[in-house]
Amino acid sequence: MKFFFLTIFPDLVKCFCEHGIVSQAIKKGALEVVVINLRDYAEKGKVDDYAYGGHPGMVLKPEPIFLAYEDLVSKYGKPYVIIPQPWGKVIDQRDLDRLSKLDSLLVICGRYEGIDERVSTLADEELSLGDFVLSGGELFGLVLLEGIARLLPGVLSDPQSIERDSFRRWLGSPVYTRPAEFRGMKVPEVLLSGNHKMIELWELWHSIKRTLEKRPDLIPKDLTPLEEEMLRAIKENLSFEEWVQKR
Numbered sequence: 018m019k020f021f022f023l024t025i026f027p028d029l030v031k032c033f034c035e036h037g038i039v040s041q042a043i044k045k046g047a048l049e050v051v052v053i054n055l056r057d058y059a060e061k062g063k064v065d066d067y068a069y070g071g072h073p074g075m076v077l078k079p080e081p082i083f084l085a086y087e088d089l090v091s092k093y094g095k096p097y098v099i100i101p102q103p104w105g106k107v108i109d110q111r112d113l114d115r116l117s118k119l120d121s122l123l124v125i126c127g128r129y130e131g132i133d134e135r136v137s138t139l140a141d142e143e144l145s146l147g148d149f150v151l152s153g154g155e156l157f158g159l160v161l162l163e164g165i166a167r168l169l170p171g172v173l174s175d176p177q178s179i180e181r182d183s184f185r186r187w188l189g190s191p192v193y194t195r196p197a198e199f200r201g202m203k204v205p206e207v208l209l210s211g212n213h214k215m216i217e218l219w220e221l222w223h224s225i226k227r228t229l230e231k232r233p234d235l236i237p238k239d240l241t242p243l244e245e246e247m248l249r250a251i252k253e254n255l256s257f258e259e260w261v262q263k264r
Contacts, residue, residue: 018169019049021096021123022158023085025064027052033159038173042166050162051093058084065129074130082125082136089123096121098141099161100132101154105143108161110184112144116161117168124161126154186237187224207257215261222247222257 022030030052034040042048056062059081068076089096097119106112116122125136129152137143146157167173183189193204207219225247228235240248250260 018047018117018119018165019051019093019096019121020162020165021051021053021089021093021121022126022155023053023055023082023089023123024126024153024155024158025055025128026126026153026155027054029155030159033162037163039163039166042169042172045171047169047172048166053085053089055081055085058082058088068130072130076130077127077132077136079133079135082132083139086123086125086139093121096123098123098125098139100125100137100140100143101127101145101157102143103145103148103150105145107147108144108164110164110182113161113164113168117165122165124154124158126158128153184235187221188228188232188235190220190223190227218261219257222251222260226251 024030030050034043034050039048039050043050055064055077059078063078064081065075065077068074086098097116099116099122101124125132125139144157144161146160151157168179170176173179179185193208197204197209205219207215210216221244225244229248229251236248237244247260250263255263
């Protein structure tokens, strides 16, 4: 996948790409990140100007953005274009899954008060991280980049971990590592038992419990009989061990 950034802060993006899962994806050849400096397409490097109508703040000019976009298309072909905007759809895991299947993607990173409205004609989609305001679109782009990078084939050493992510169906269950006891806090016995069937039930139980407690809005509507049984027992304040004994 080719992932393009159009930004006035190219070093911010390049630094991020040297670390973590994004760096691994690049080294494995699953991802190519192309960072385009918007100032290279601006007359005397000037990328912004005052807003018409007396609106406060500076606005990114359309000319350098269109020139940069047209140059990109001439070299690489047309990418799918995303512009981060406060009014855009808030991204979720389904968006990452969908976008990870693209061949190429461009994030046009705004700054200052925003981007000249005419640039929106280039966008295939306007997206957002949430109902808050940042100073630019780079952080949105980097969040999108990392979320997509880990989904690309061959990037994660254990592809099954993707299927166990939160938001696939339920939130993730609690996880533990060594030591088995730390400051009086013990790893649940079932996780040390080697009983894989019971461990699967424990993980599903606690995924359902966590979703009910933390994000009940995410509870699926198409529950399996086992999920319905567990959810009902959790609402009755049964523990996992009590539920197992009753079965």
